[in-house]
Amino acid sequence: MAERSKQTRAQAEVAFRKAQKAERDKDKSSAMQEYESGIEATRKKTARLKELRLAKEAEDAKAAAKGAAKKKKPAPKG
Known part of the structure; x- marks a missing residue:
């Protein structure tokens, strides 16, 4: 029974890691x-x-x- 519990836990951890990786990849893509x-x-x-x-x-x-152009005035002749 303990063996089955360890196996179930290992499968759950693998699934959890996959889910985390998928979420990180999604976050990375959106970022x-x-x-x-x-x-x-x-x-x-x-x-x-x-x-x-x-x-x-x-x-x-x-x-x-x-x-x-407006400011230029002809020089006074003189």
């Missing part, structure tokens, strides 16, 4: 997906911010060029 989606979100956000920055810089350059 990797979460990590990769975070990286993708960061790339998209960075690209969007870069576009906004470049647009603003171009707008500022136009405004500066326009302002410089």
Whole structure:
């Protein structure tokens, strides 16, 4: 009877280890997906911010060029 108890316990432990491994693999997979989606979100956000920055810089350059053209006055002749 003790032998059967040991065998049942060993089978239960094996089943438990398999269940733990399956759960770790599932957690690992979901963690990797979460990590990769975070990286993708960061790339998209960075690209969007870069576009906004470049647009603003171009707008500022136009405004500066326009302002410089207005400020230039012909030198008085004399």
